[in-house]
Each structure stands twice: as structure tokens, then as C-alpha cells.
Amino acid sequence: MKRPINDMKVVFPSLSENERFARIAVSGIVSLADPKIDELADIKTAVSEAVTNSIVHGYPETVGKIELTVRLYEDSTVYIKVSDKGCGIEDVQQAMLPLFTTRPDEDRAGLGFAVMESFMDKIKVTSKVGRGTTVVMHKRITPKERK
Amino acid sequence: MKRPINDMKVVFPSLSENERFARIAVSGIVSLADPKIDELADIKTAVSEAVTNSIVHGYPETVGKIELTVRLYEDSTVYIKVSDKGCGIEDVQQAMLPLFTTRPDEDRAGLGFAVMESFMDKIKVTSKVGRGTTVVMHKRITPKERK
Amino acid sequence: MGVELISRGKVLCARLSGDIDHHGAKELRRDIDIAIEENCPSELILDFSAVTFMDSSGIGLVMGRYKLMNERGGTVTVAKTPAYIGKVMRVSGVGKLAKIVNEYTLPKEDEQEVMKIETTNQ
Amino acid sequence: MGVELISRGKVLCARLSGDIDHHGAKELRRDIDIAIEENCPSELILDFSAVTFMDSSGIGLVMGRYKLMNERGGTVTVAKTPAYIGKVMRVSGVGKLAKIVNEYTLPKEDEQEVMKIETTNQ
Numbered sequence: 261m262k263r264p265i266n267d268m269k270v271v272f273p274s275l276s277e278n279e280r281f282a283r284i285a286v287s288g289i290v291s292l293a294d295p296k297i298d299e300l301a302d303i304k305t306a307v308s309e310a311v312t313n314s315i316v317h318g319y320p321e322t323v324g325k326i327e328l329t330v331r332l333y334e335d336s337t338v339y340i341k342v343s344d345k346g347c348g349i350e351d352v353q354q355a356m357l358p359l360f361t362t363r364p365d366e367d368r369a370g371l372g373f374a375v376m377e378s379f380m381d382k383i384k385v386t387s388k389v390g391r392g393t394t395v396v397m398h399k400r401i402t403p404k405e406r407k
Numbered sequence: 408m409k410r411p412i413n414d415m416k417v418v419f420p421s422l423s424e425n426e427r428f429a430r431i432a433v434s435g436i437v438s439l440a441d442p443k444i445d446e447l448a449d450i451k452t453a454v455s456e457a458v459t460n461s462i463v464h465g466y467p468e469t470v471g472k473i474e475l476t477v478r479l480y481e482d483s484t485v486y487i488k489v490s491d492k493g494c495g496i497e498d499v500q501q502a503m504l505p506l507f508t509t510r511p512d513e514d515r516a517g518l519g520f521a522v523m524e525s526f527m528d529k530i531k532v533t534s535k536v537g538r539g540t541t542v543v544m545h546k547r548i549t550p551k552e553r554k
Numbered sequence: 555m556g557v558e559l560i561s562r563g564k565v566l567c568a569r570l571s572g573d574i575d576h577h578g579a580k581e582l583r584r585d586i587d588i589a590i591e592e593n594c595p596s597e598l599i600l601d602f603s604a605v606t607f608m609d610s611s612g613i614g615l616v617m618g619r620y621k622l623m624n625e626r627g628g629t630v631t632v633a634k635t636p637a638y639i640g641k642v643m644r645v646s647g648v649g650k651l652a653k654i655v656n657e658y659t660l661p662k663e664d665e666q667e668v669m670k671i672e673t674t675n676q
Numbered sequence: 677m678g679v680e681l682i683s684r685g686k687v688l689c690a691r692l693s694g695d696i697d698h699h700g701a702k703e704l705r706r707d708i709d710i711a712i713e714e715n716c717p718s719e720l721i722l723d724f725s726a727v728t729f730m731d732s733s734g735i736g737l738v739m740g741r742y743k744l745m746n747e748r749g750g751t752v753t754v755a756k757t758p759a760y761i762g763k764v765m766r767v768s769g770v771g772k773l774a775k776i777v778n779e780y781t782l783p784k785e786d787e788q789e790v791m792k793i794e795t796t797n798q
């Protein structure tokens with residue numbers, strides 16, 4: 261893929277109030293490309309899932325850093341990367357199964373990855389136990405007609 | 408000063424549409440502390456000035472990286488740092504004089520630093536020609552009463 | 555983000571509002587569960603009409619309330635989901651647990667109890 | 677961000693809206709200056725009532741229009757500034773160049789020209 265026409269990297273601590281901040285930041289960049297309302301909602305939701313996972317699962321007992329990268333490409337593709345240096349996932353394939361969760365006590369539905377998969381065009385998860393987790397997602401948006 | 412209760416670092420390219428993005432990002436973090444509307448407006452304005460300066464003056468011919476850091480401290484102090492690796496300022500004291508501008512052609516009023524100074528409690532500018540400019544600002548906010 | 559709770563007869567209605575994410579879900583959950591304890595409803599209506607954002611934390615909220623109501627022999631109804639929230643609901647298959655409706659009417663009653671809980675936490 | 681331009685007799689009124697920053701100021705400036713060229717007003721009213729944000733780029737906009745109008749023997753009036761924008765105006769001392777008013781009335785005229793320019797650029 262070519263060079264991005266705009267991009268942003270944000271680093272913030274794994275505090276649950278930053279779930280909202282991450283959505284605001286991602287909207288701030290993606291909305292510059294004039295996406296349709298439902299496309300922006302899809303992207304915000306996927307980012308919210310990934311960031312929440314880093315907060316809830318990646319750093320269950322501590323506060324660590326989360327890095328969010330957003331890139332806009334000329335072909336209206338949005339690239340999103342969410343990564344943490346938390347506890348990591350032992351079996352990524354199992355983790356991605358709908359309804360699978362290691363925190364049913366916390367009212368987690370086990371649907372975070374399922375939402376990311378169905379709301380974005382592409383998702384790739386890489387993780388290493390004790391090292392952290394990285395989620396990369398892509399979505400092609402339909403920019404509104406410009407005058 | 409103690410450890411921040413929340414903080415964020417954003418890196419983005421010096422595109423003028425990111426002036427708006429920087430305001431959104433800073434609002435996203437500062438609003439978590441429930442500031443008064445006019446305090447939030449002051450901070451957004453100061454950030455807009457500093458980021459615009461990096462775009463217009465720091466990287467006049469090229470697109471470079473701008474780094475924006477926002478920290479919230481327990482005593483309701485907001486710390487903001489805007490830095491670029493652009494052309495730098497030869498005489499910082501002169502640059503900070505109200506109405507001084509090197510780009511009158513571009514309808515710059517020469518009031519960016521004056522606005523930052525009067526809207527924030529403290530501002531420190533460090534710059535080196537050929538290396539870049541860093542603006543650090545502080546403001547104490549009055550958080551709304553929490554229930 | 556907040557929830558307004560209205561109890562009428564055997565129906566408890568929770569009107570949710572604002573962004574529902576993991577950060578806010580805990581408080582919503584607590585407020586709704588206290589109202590269930592106190593009013594022992596046979597039907598819980600979750601009204602999403604004023605919800606502006608929801609991720610799978612909202613699904614967890616519905617599933618958790620379903621479990622609780624089911625244990626007590628009651629049902630859960632999900633009402634008035636805006637388009638973007640309907641999409642999250644569909645992906646999750648929550649329709650198997652809760653009845654999904656566009657409109658509802660609360661039973662009229664002389665004795666009515668309204669509890670308004672507005673969480674201002676952003 | 678945008679500007680709606682209304683020319684009545686010797687008065688040109690520019691109703692600005694949205695966020696005024698460096699990014700958007702260029703287009704606003706161009707649209708206003710074209711209208712000045714075409715209508716040769718003796719008074720330019722800049723109406724800020726619908727402006728949601730402004731930094732010193734907005735001051736540059738006022739100062740630049742003042743220079744242009746002054747060259748042409750005309751004046752600039754700044755009208756209806758919301759509180760937070762009034763603060764930026766005060767810091768800049770723009771009151772020395774432009775008259776600052778809360779209300780204004782446009783001259784009534786049979787022949788009236790309205791140009792609506794809405795820039796959707798965010």
C-alpha cells in the first residue's frame with residue numbers, strides 16, 4: 261500500500277475512561293476523510309473493542325501503555341493498529357471464537373473479536389504470552405462526494 | 408509535580424486539517440477532568456495556536472511530524488507540550504512579542520504566542536534553529552463538583 | 555451515560571442513555587440490578603432509544619441481565635435500538651435471549667414508582 | 677466552516693460559521709475578498725454569531741479585511757461574538773481597528789443580493 265495521506269499515533273495509559281478518548285481520537289482522524297455515519301460508527305466500535313481488551317485483559321491488574329495508530333490512505337482505506345505490552349494471549353484462534361471469554365464474571369460477552377471481524381474488512385491479531393498483543397484492522401470507506 | 412493521573416501523546420503530520428484533530432484530541436483528554444466550558448475553550452485555543460505555528464512556521468515547505476503531549480495531574484493541572492523538528496526560531500523573545508510575525512503575507516496576526524500566554528497560566532518556549540521548537544504550557548482547571 | 559429506571563407493576567423499564575462501553579457498563583449494571591432486587595419484576599425492558607454508542611460491553615450487559623432475570627423466572631425485552639446499535643445486537647445473536655421490539659407500552663398503574671438515576675460520569 | 681455573504685446597498689455582511697482556524701481561514705478570506713471586489717461596500721460586517729471556535733487566525737482574518745477595507749475607504753464592524761470568541765478579540769486589541777457591536781440591522785432594499793457559500797470542508 262502507498263504512503264498514507266494522513267496518520268496519527270496516540271499513546272495513553274490503560275485507564276477505562278480512555279476507551280472514550282480512543283473513540284474521539286479515531287473519529288477525529290477518520291472524519292477528516294468524510295466517511296458515512298455508519299462506517300464511522302463501525303470503526304469507532306472496533307477501536308473501542310480492541311482498546312477495551314487491552315485494558316481489561318492485557319493489563320488486568322496494572323496500568324500499562326496502549327498505542328493506537330490510525331492511517332488514512334489515498335484509496336480511502338483506513339488502517340488501525342491497537343497494541344499493548346500486556347500479558348498476551350496463549351491461543352489466539354480460541355480467543356477469537358465468538359462467545360469465548362476468560363472473564364465471564366465481569367459480564368464480558370466474548371464478542372469483542374467477533375464485532376471487530378464483522379465491522380472491519382480485515383483483522384490480524386498477533387500476540388505473545390508475557391509480551392503483549394497487537395490487533396491490526398483495515399476498512400475501506402466510501403468518502404462522501406466532495407464538491 | 409506528582410505522576411499524572413492520565414496522559415496522552417499523539418504524533419501526526421503537519422497537515423493543516425490536523426489543527427482540528429489536535430483540538431479534538433486535547434478535548435478528549437481534558438474533558439475527562441470535567442473542566443468548565445471556558446477553560447476547555449482556552450486550552451483548545453492555545454493548542455490550536457501552537458500546532459498551527461508548527462505547521463505554518465516550523466515546516467513551511469515540507470510536511471514533518473508534530474508531537475502533542477497532554478497530561479492531567481491530580482491537582483487539576485493540565486500540562487501540554489507541542490513540539491516540532493522544523494526550522495526553529497532564531498530569537499524566541501522577539502517571536503513572542505505581540506504582533507510580531509514573519510508571515511504577514513499569510514494574514515498571520517502575530518498573536519499566537521500572545522493568545523497562548525493569556526489563555527494559559529504558564530508557557531515556556533525552547534527552540535534551536537534547524538532543530539525545532541517546543542512549547543510547554545500549564546493551566547490549572549476547576550473541575551466541576553462531582554457527586 | 556446514565557439510566558432512568560421506571561417500575562410499574564411487574565415491569566421494570568431501564569431507559570439507557572449516552573455511550574455504553576466497558577467503562578460505564580459497571581455502574582449501569584449496578585443500578586439496574588439494585589432495581590431488580592427491589593422491585594422483583596417479571597419483565598425487564600431495556601430501552602436503547604437514547605444510547606449514542608455501544609460496543610460488546612452492552613451485549614455483556616444484556617446477557618448478564620438475561621441470566622439474572624432467567625434465574626428469577628422473568629424475561630428481558632430489548633426495545634428501540636437505534637440503527638447502529640441494532641447492528642451490534644444482530645452480530646451478537648442477542649435475539650435468542652431477549653425479545654427485540656420497536657415499541658412498547660408500560661402498564662398503567664396508580665401506584666407508580668419512578669427512580670431517576672443519572673450518572674454524569676463521562 | 678463557511679460564510680454566507682449578503683450585500684445590501686453599501687453594506688456587505690459576512691455571516692461566518694463553524695470553527696475558524698488557519699486551515700479554514702484561507703477559503704473564508706478568498707470568499708469575502710471576492711465579495712468585496714464585486715460589491716464595493718463602504719461597510720463590511722463580520723457576524724460571528726455562528727462561530728464555534730476561533731484562534732488568532734480569525735484575528736488575522738479581521739486585520740486583513742480591515743487593511744483591504746481601509747485602502748478602499750471603508751470600515752469593518754465585528755458583530756455578535758460569542759463569549760469565548762470575544763475573549764480572543766479582546767486579547768488581540770482588534771477593537772482599535774474594527775467597531776464591535778452586539779446587534780446590527782442591514783439596510784432594507786428592494787434589490788437585494790444574497791450569495792450563500794457553504795464550505796463543507798471540515
Ligand SMILES: Nc1ncnc2c1ncn2[C@@H]1O[C@H](COP(=O)(O)OP(=O)(O)O)[C@@H](O)[C@H]1O
Pocket residue numbers: 309313314315317318319344346347348349355356357360361362363368369370371372373374393610
Ligand atoms: N489485548 C489482550 N490481551 C490479553 N488477552 C486478550 C486481549 N484481547 C483479547 N484477549 C483474550 O481473548 C478473549 C476474547 O476476547 P473478546 O472476543 O474481545 O471477548 P471479551 O473481551 O468479551 O472477553 C478474552 O476473554 C481474553 O482472554
Ligand SMILES: Nc1ncnc2c1ncn2[C@@H]1O[C@H](COP(=O)(O)OP(=O)(O)O)[C@@H](O)[C@H]1O
Pocket residue numbers: 456460461462464465466491493494495496502503504507508509510515516517518519520521540732
Ligand atoms: N514552531 C515554530 N517554528 C518556527 N517558527 C515559529 C514557530 N512558532 C512561532 N514561530 C515564529 O514566531 C513568530 C510569532 O509567532 P506567533 O506569535 O504565533 O504569530 P503568528 O503565528 O501569527 O506569526 C512567527 O511568525 C514565527 O516566525
